[in-house]
Amino acid sequence: MNALERRAVGGLALVYWLRMLGLFMVLPVLAAYADDYAGATPMLVGLAVGIYGLTQALLQLPFGLASDRLGRLPVIIVGLGVFLLGSLLAASADSIEMLIAGRALQGAGAVAAAINALLADLTRPAVRTTAMAILGISIGMAFLIALMIGPVFTAWLGLAGVFHLAAGFALVSMLVLWLMVPRPQRREPTGLLTGLRAAFADRRLHPLYGGIFVLHAAMTAVFVAVPVLLSRRLGVDAADQWSVFAPAMLLSILPLPVLIWLAERKGHQASVVLGCIVLAAVALVGMTQVGSTGAMLLALCLYFSGFNLLEASMPSLVSQAAQADARGAALGMYSTSQFLGAFAGGALGGWIMGGWGLDAVLIVAGGLLAAWLVFAPRTPWRIPAAASGRTG
Known part of the structure; x- marks a missing residue:
């Protein structure tokens, strides 16, 4: 990879790692702690765990289309902002319904397609699989670290504290994206x-x-x-x-x-x-x-x-x-x-x-x-x- 490609891969891998670490830290503990929320039932607890994936699936294509028309960086910044707001809503939840809404809003920041498209814009085909692999490894490492530290941080900070931490990671991700990742070439917006x-x-x-x-x-x-x-x-x-x-x-x-x-x-x-x-x-x-x-x-x-x-x-x-x-x-x-x-x-x-x-x-x-x-x-x-x- 050349210097621009290394900056792009390093910056976007860090953005992915921070965002996914904030998300994955709650996975080992969410089902156990969600039982304490007002109105919790097994079905609603399961919905709180899984609703993130559903909103991700529904909004990946709209975010991808928006990135073609409006530009990759603005769309990714907006998506990270939505994830931040969802984390704050989940942190302030006092009922299972509010927790579900927060988790759904976290998933609504569906920036995976836009990040992959930006990485593709900034890398040559000859090194693109390697670049995508590094992004995948960053997600895998976030998952492994989250499995180990999620229960520890939840014991220290409580579930609300872990959601606040996720919001902080989203904010840092936006700064990394803005300051570290190269700008792609300008092009005509796609209809x-x-x-x-x-x-x-x-x-x-x-x-x-x-x-x-x-x-x-x-x-x-x-x-x-x-x-x-x-x-x-x-x-x-x-x-x-x-x-x-x-x-x-x-x-x-x-x-x-x-x-x-x-x-x-x-x-x-x-x-x-x-x-x-x-x-x-x-x-x-x-x-x-x-x-x-x-x-x-x-x-x-x-x-x-x-x-x-x-x-x-x-x-x-x-x-x-x-x-x-x-x-x-x-x-x-x-x-x-x-x-x-x-x-x-x-x-x-x-x-x-x-x-x-x-x-x-x-x-x-x-x-x-x-x-x-x-x-x-x-x-x-x-x-x-x-x-x-x-x-x-």
């Missing part, structure tokens, strides 16, 4: 209908939308089943499960540079991506046979190794295949598919676990990934810069 047509009508993008839906549906199902499996079969208490997930996620990062090198530099993108789909599917089915924490650690490491490459490659492929003047819209539709997949995977995983048990959840998740292989070959693996309409 609303043009952006929508580019996001929906381009058939090259459809396999990518479907792929990210499947990938995140399977991932959410994993987090429905595996914590229960660790607790019931392997005797790992919920408070100690980070000691299994954290090493697995950290070790799974190690093969990522080699896989990206094979995909980007050696031109084996299709083989690497298809191989990672197979690896992740086999690892999920293999989890049904584990009899020790060591075996589960290995299976999770293999699964996340495949997941990490897929997570890094997909937005890069979208950004290359989409028209440059509608990149935000395409990445908005991509992010919508991602969050809808997560929502569907959670709902499907819970329903399957209640009716057929833990193993069925993992087998179905592996089957979803295997089904991806049917339409994955239609993915546009290599898009020349001129064909993608790149202007930045």
